[in-house]
Amino acid sequence: MIVDKEHEHIENDPAYMGLTVNEGIVQPESVNDESVKRFLKHKRKRSLSVDQYVEGILKGDIPLLSQAVTLVESSKPEHQHIAQEIIVKCLPHSGKSVRIGITGVPGVGKSTFIEALGKYITSRGGKLAVLAIDPSSERTKGSILGDKTRMEELSSDPNAYIRPSPSAGSLGGVARKTRETIILCEAAGFDTIFIETVGVGQSETAVHSMVDFFLLLMLAGAGDELQGIKRGIMEMADAITINKADGNNIEKAQLARIQYMNALHLFPPTESGWQPKVLTCSAYQKTGIQEIWKTINDYLAHCKSNGYFQYKRNEQAKFWMYETINEQLKSNFYLNETIARMLADAERKVLSEEISSFVAAKQLLDFYNQHKK
16 A cells, blocks of 8 residues: 555545545644744843833832832842832832731731721722731742732722732841832822731731831630730730621620720830720621721821821831841841851851850951951
């Protein structure tokens, strides 16, 4: 059996009666390196100038704002250089928002609460940016960044912007970058900024140093209400809200409210002269949200009338100047190539008890101070 044509199907030979196979289409050329390069060149985003970023941010361009925030969060020196130039130019257009820190124990319903309060704000014509510090795994450095999936309604709101940021094991670094992101969001026209932190711990101290109002969310009926939280966190709170006050939990929420009010009276007076409030709400049923927003506005009016609002912002600005200096000094020390090589030897000597930890640290610091450029 002979097939005359190269591409003719053998099944069409008379010997195979009853079978008919159509000819296939002409096959395209295989993808080569040049076509891949052309495709990538077409898809690659063009680099923007600092002025183009700033112009887009001031116009409220969300994609450009997100790109600028990514530059702020990047650890690459070239990205940091561009980010700082953008921040400097956006700084005169910032400072006009209300900055609110929101924290609480795991499972308290922060995402549901933020969505309920956020939708209340945007429904009244406000523009809201939610900056969520997401915990990173210490082992893999990975982060879930799931706030957008938990706030479906708010994430689709044209007057809301949700930006999760991985903590990446460096609380100081992410806190500084969050503060810089606040500046960009304010320049983009957002008049209310939420900063959400996870759990109750060290991150709350950093967030407290960059917000105007600090809100602590708690649960009722989860055991001893005053046992599971540090006094320091309660002292930072300008208001405590008992969430999930609905159904059979209403009486427990009211009881917890009285317990917290009694506890707050034992604390020394606040520097602002404001008496922290204790409220109840159900973020799921959206009850008590209006009262919380009114409390926030009452606090702001109180602090602006006695001058504490601007005083606090000035103190925060000084604090972050010194924090940035400390962080940069630490970074320069560990990025020094000679120091990086000396650290391993210093560790060995400390572990073999040739020298103490303090002597090793002093030797490294002395060497760095003598040889730094």
